[in-house]
Structures are given as structure tokens and as C-alpha cells.
Amino acid sequence: MSIARLHSLRSVQLQVPTLAESTDFYAEVWGLSVVERDRDDAWLRGTGPNHHVLQLTRAGQNGLGVISFAVRTPAEVDEAARRLTARGLPMLAEPGPLDQIGAGYGLRFVDPEGRTIELSADVHAVRPLDRDRAVPVxxxxxxxxxxxxxxxxxxxxxxxxxxxxxxxxxxxxxxxxxxxxxxxxxxxxxxxxxxxxxxxxxxxxxxxxxxxxxxxxxxxxxxxxxxxxxxxxxxxxxxxxxxxxxxxxxxxxxxxxxxxxxxxxxxxxxxxxxxxxxxxxxxxxxxxxxxxxxxxAFAARPELARCFADDPQTLDVPAEVHA
Incomplete structure (x- = not known):
């Protein structure tokens, strides 16, 4: 049984060494709108109701920060945490209020290659914008x-x-x-x-x-x-x-x-x-x-990689995933 029923892909965090230039590109050229920014981060939205769809974070080189998936309720986040624990998969952040722009309730964990995955609910929504312009939803x-x-x-x-x-x-x-x-x-x-x-x-x-x-x-x-x-x-x-x-x-x-x-x-x-x-x-x-x-995440916490090596059962490929 999977840990949750995902509703949608909510947002992506990208790490970049060109924060100012990249923020200007996505806001002034690509068509997103800046929701908030500080010295090391910028959060941008599309025309849809998600509070932000892209977070840019200052870093030494390009990388992937967080992939955020929406679930419907905080109770689903809590259940996902219980199922992660039952599988022996460690969490980077236990379920609770998210200390981030857009707030919400969620948790974070890693996949077998160190990518950080967030499951969240009750993240702030924003009023949809005019979709007549040729800009992303x-x-x-x-x-x-x-x-x-x-x-x-x-x-x-x-x-x-x-x-x-x-x-x-x-x-x-x-x-x-x-x-x-x-x-x-x-x-x-x-x-x-x-x-x-x-x-x-x-x-x-x-x-x-x-x-x-x-x-x-x-x-x-x-x-x-x-x-x-x-x-x-x-x-x-x-x-x-x-x-x-x-x-x-x-x-x-x-x-x-x-x-x-x-x-x-x-x-x-x-x-x-x-x-x-x-x-x-x-x-x-x-x-x-x-x-x-x-x-x-394996760069800062290499012990996380060993959790997957110690539990190969989680990674067996079901026959039905192949065409």
C-alpha cells in the first residue's frame, strides 16, 4: 500500500548560483509572478491558485531542492508519516506546520537518489489570475x-x-x-x-x-x-x-x-x-x-543512503510497471 494518494504536483524548488538573474528571467521573461523574495530565495506563482509553483534558492551550483506534492488533508499527511515509519523510511521533517512561505501542513523525506519530497496540505491559495495572457498556469x-x-x-x-x-x-x-x-x-x-x-x-x-x-x-x-x-x-x-x-x-x-x-x-x-x-x-x-x-540530501546526510541499501524490499520492481 502506498503512503498517500497524491492530488497534484504543487511546486518545485531549484538551486541556482544565479539567483537575481534567474528570478528576473522567470518573472520578466517566462511569465511567472514574484510572490515574495529575500536575500537567498524567491517564490514565484503562475496564473493558477497555487501560492507558488517555483522556489529559487541561492546555491553554489545547479541542483534540485524540493519536489512538493499536494494531498488533500493534514490527516493524510499524518497517515503518510505512519506508513513511512512502518516501511523504515526516514523523514527529514516530521509532520507538522510548515515553516515556509505559503505555510501549510506537511512532511519531507528522501527518495533512493537523495531527492527531497514534500507532501503538504492546507498551503495558502491565491486568487487565480487572468488566463488570457500567454503565461504559465x-x-x-x-x-x-x-x-x-x-x-x-x-x-x-x-x-x-x-x-x-x-x-x-x-x-x-x-x-x-x-x-x-x-x-x-x-x-x-x-x-x-x-x-x-x-x-x-x-x-x-x-x-x-x-x-x-x-x-x-x-x-x-x-x-x-x-x-x-x-x-x-x-x-x-x-x-x-x-x-x-x-x-x-x-x-x-x-x-x-x-x-x-x-x-x-x-x-x-x-x-x-x-x-x-x-x-x-x-x-x-x-x-x-x-x-x-x-x-x-545525501550530500549533507550520507547515512540516509544506507537506509535504502538496508531495505531492498522497498525497491523491488513490480512486474505491472513494465509495459
Whole structure:
């Protein structure tokens, strides 16, 4: 039994050595709005009701801070803590009021590669903004580079209750927590890092107008515009001032649980871009998406990694996660 029923991907924290430049980019160019900022952090929202969808934190190099998932009630957070304890998985923060911008009630723990995961409820909401502008609603998915895709998929399905929507051969796995085709995807790689963060545009028209707005400011896509096979979503990938990859996307496939069939897609140009407009990803795109090696929470607390080595049962790959 998973520890919780995830409602949605709430927000992502990115660590950057270019805090001022990155904040200006996401606020003035990308289309997010600053909710609050201080010397070492900035919190930005989209047009949706989430208090913030992106937190930027000053750091020595690029990295992933926290991936925050929404659950519906504080009672679900407490139950998740009990189930984590029963599994022998340590928590970085026990359930309780969150001492952070946006408040809320939550807990934090780590995955097998040191990524910090937050489950939270009762986080402050904000009034939705006008969606006529070509700016993001919020974060819709995060793609993570992993050194062991089977282990990562096993953890996120078994522990977090996510479902595998599709595979791209044995190179990528797309996982959902609601009707969106994917909110997390894993890419088999040489090291652990963040591959990219995707931001939802309200429609394909908003998506294209957003890319047009960036182009008018002299910012061209690393890859795109195009439409992926897995997920059917549009894509336009860009690099922020820290070199992290951000994506405009729209029209992600919606999954009907009792009708969806997980499939394995071939990794060929005509399926990675159904429109044929973007061409294959360049060496420059791949270099940006590879990121820099990121041990996450294991850097400060290496003993956490040993918890997973001592409990291999948690990481067995269920047969049904494969297509």
C-alpha cells in the first residue's frame, strides 16, 4: 500500500548560483509572478491558485531542492508519516506546520537518489489570475535524470502510489498522480540530476504566443516547437540563466484509469516530435538536460543512503510497471 494518494504536483524548488538573474528571467521573461523574495530565495506563482509553483534558492551550483506534492488533508499527511515509519523510511521533517512561505501542513523525506519530497496540505491559495495572457498556469511536470530507472519507478509507484502511463523504450518512464499523463518522468542517465521543469500553458494558442513572445525578446528554443508522442503534449525547451532547462507545454493527454493502456514507444524522431517541426534534439539540448551531478540530501546526510541499501524490499520492481 502506498503512503498517500497524491492530488497534484504543487511546486518545485531549484538551486541556482544565479539567483537575481534567474528570478528576473522567470518573472520578466517566462511569465511567472514574484510572490515574495529575500536575500537567498524567491517564490514565484503562475496564473493558477497555487501560492507558488517555483522556489529559487541561492546555491553554489545547479541542483534540485524540493519536489512538493499536494494531498488533500493534514490527516493524510499524518497517515503518510505512519506508513513511512512502518516501511523504515526516514523523514527529514516530521509532520507538522510548515515553516515556509505559503505555510501549510506537511512532511519531507528522501527518495533512493537523495531527492527531497514534500507532501503538504492546507498551503495558502491565491486568487487565480487572468488566463488570457500567454503565461504559465503552473508547473505540470518534472523530468529527472536517474542512474537506475527501474529502482526509481519502483519507489515512486510502490511508495508514492504513482502509475506508469508509458515508457519510451527502456530510456524514459512517464508517471502520473492524477489524470495528466505525467507529472514526473525519469530518464536513464549517467548521474542523478534535474533534466527539466515543464510549465503548463492554457492552450496551444497560448503555447505558441508564449514562444513568440520569447522570440521577440531574442530568446529562441533549444528544441521545439513540436509535439511529443508519449503524452501528446506540445513542447518548447529553453535554457534559463543558470543553464537549467524550462519547457512551455500544453495539451497533455488525459488518462481515464480503466481505459488507458500503458505502451512502450520507440525512440525515433517521428515519435519524439509528431509534427516533424523540431527535428531530433541537438547535442546542446542533451548537454543542458544532462545537468550537473546532484547528490541532493545525501550530500549533507550520507547515512540516509544506507537506509535504502538496508531495505531492498522497498525497491523491488513490480512486474505491472513494465509495459
Amino acid at each position: 503552473g508547473v505540470t511536470h518534472v523530468v529527472l535524470n536517474t542512474v537506475d530507472i527501474d529502482r526509481a519507478v519502483a519507489f515512486y509507484t510502490d511508495v508514492l502510489g504513482m502509475r506508469v502511463s508509458d515508457w519510451s523504450e527502456h530510456q524514459m518512464a512517464f508517471l502520473r498522480c492524477n489524470t495528466d499523463h505525467h507529472s514526473i518522468a525519469f530518464n536513464q542517465a549517467t548521474w542523478t540530476s534535474v533534466n527539466h521543469v515543464a510549465y503548463e500553458m492554457p492552450s496551444m494558442d497560448h503555447f505558441m504566443r508564449g514562444i513568440g513572445s520569447l522570440k521577440q525578446q531574442g530568446i529562441t528554443p533549444l528544441w521545439g516547437p513540436g509535439r511529443h508522442g508519449p503524452g501528446n503534449n506540445t513542447f518548447g525547451y529553453f535554457a534559463d540563466p543558470a543553464g537549467l532547462v524550462c519547457e512551455y507545454t500544453s495539451d497533455v493527454a488525459q488518462v481515464v484509469e480503466d481505459q488507458w493502456l500503458c505502451k512502450t514507444w520507440r525512440r525515433v524522431p517521428e515519435l519524439s516530435d509528431l509534427w516533424g517541426t523540431a527535428g531530433p534534439p541537438s547535442k546542446d539540448v542533451r548537454s543542458h538536460m544532462a545537468g550537473v551531478e546532484d547528490p541532493g
